[in-house]
Amino acid sequence: MIMKKISLNSIFIFLLLFGLITSCSEEESPLVDDMEQSEGDNDPSGDDSDDGTGSDDSGNDDSGSDTGDDGNGEGTGGDSGGNCEPQDEIILEADGYVLAEIERNAYSDPWEIENVEPNFSGEGYIVWTGTQYLGNPGNGLTTFKILISNPGTYEFVWNTSVTIGSSGTDHNDTWLRFPDADDFFAQNGGSVVYPHGSGKSPNPAGAGSDGWFKVYRSGNDLSFKWQAYTFDNNPHKIYVTFNSAGEYTMEISARSSGHAIDKFVLFQDSYSLGDVTGEGTADSEVSCGN
Ligand SMILES: [Ca+2]
Numbered sequence: 001m002i003m004k005k006i007s008l009n010s011i012f013i014f015l016l017l018f019g020l021i022t023s024c025s026e027e028e029s030p031l032v033d034d035m036e037q038s039e040g041d042n043d044p045s046g047d048d049s050d051d052g053t054g055s056d057d058s059g060n061d062d063s064g065s066d067t068g069d070d071g072n073g074e075g076t077g078g079d080s081g082g083n084c085e086p087q088d089e090i091i092l093e094a095d096g097y098v099l100a101e102i103e104r105n106a107y108s109d110p111w112e113i114e115n116v117e118p119n120f121s122g123e124g125y126i127v128w129t130g131t132q133y134l135g136n137p138g139n140g141l142t143t144f145k146i147l148i149s150n151p152g153t154y155e156f157v158w159n160t161s162v163t164i165g166s167s168g169t170d171h172n173d174t175w176l177r178f179p180d181a182d183d184f185f186a187q188n189g190g191s192v193v194y195p196h197g198s199g200k201s202p203n204p205a206g207a208g209s210d211g212w213f214k215v216y217r218s219g220n221d222l223s224f225k226w227q228a229y230t231f232d233n234n235p236h237k238i239y240v241t242f243n244s245a246g247e248y249t250m251e252i253s254a255r256s257s258g259h260a261i262d263k264f265v266l267f268q269d270s271y272s273l274g275d276v277t278g279e280g281t282a283d284s285e286v287s288c289g290n
Pocket residue numbers: 101102103120121122123124125261262263
């Protein structure tokens with residue numbers, strides 16, 4: 001019985017040891033595999049754990065840096081606009097329209113940027129405070145660069161007010177020219193006119209020369225409104241045509257003192273004026289040239 005017990009115990013121990021050895025050797029290979037793979041995994045898992053730890057940090061960092069990035073991103077956009085010399089800004093047409101604050105440019109005296117009249121947008125509006133140039137355009141010349149991506153004909157309108165006197169027919173106009181556009185004209189129904197001095201005819205009644213239109217607002221409602229006409233007593237809307245994509249120039253120069261200009265728009269006929277001047281319409285993007 002004792003022998004049997006011993007031999008049974010021996011067999012049991014043997015089986016136990018054999019089992020252990022077998023299970024160890026079976027586990028070894030997967031372990032080794034794990035280790036081998038885990039060398040590969042180790043780095044990622046290190047990274048993961050870094051990421052994990054970092055991920056808390058980097059979660060914070062990320063959200064911080066995202067905010068920072070976003071802030072910087074927006075700031076950079078705005079800043080780059082801000083760091084850009086105003087005269088180097090290029091207004092980018094997109095989707096068939098341009099909408100821009102006119103005060104975003106470099107003005108020299110006696111152009112003034114003011115902000116006392118109600119209902120302007122942006123930083124304010126410009127007002128000519130010097131001598132009037134009712135018959136001779138080109139004084140206080142200010143240039144805008146516009147990059148056209150969608151060639152075609154655009155209507156031009158600006159938001160202006162009369163800040164001197166109580167008559168809607170005085171202090172109500174400023175000179176406008178597109179010197180390198182393919183066409184610059186005004187239209188009222190079937191009547192189409194071209195600027196005096198453009199080499200094209202007919203020309204509008206009223207002052208003008210050298211390709212400039214005198215662009216006025218009418219009516220005795222003197223506060224800001226979107227309106228732009230030429231041709232005395234026969235309001236013709238203003239149009240400009242760009243036959244190909246590229247950079248073009250818009251120029252304004254002083255005519256009446258006290259004519260306040262807040263903002264301007266150019267838009268293709270797929271839009272109405274209301275479409276492009278409504279509250280939801282974003283200003284055109286600006287890039288920095290030179
Ligand atoms: Ca403005």
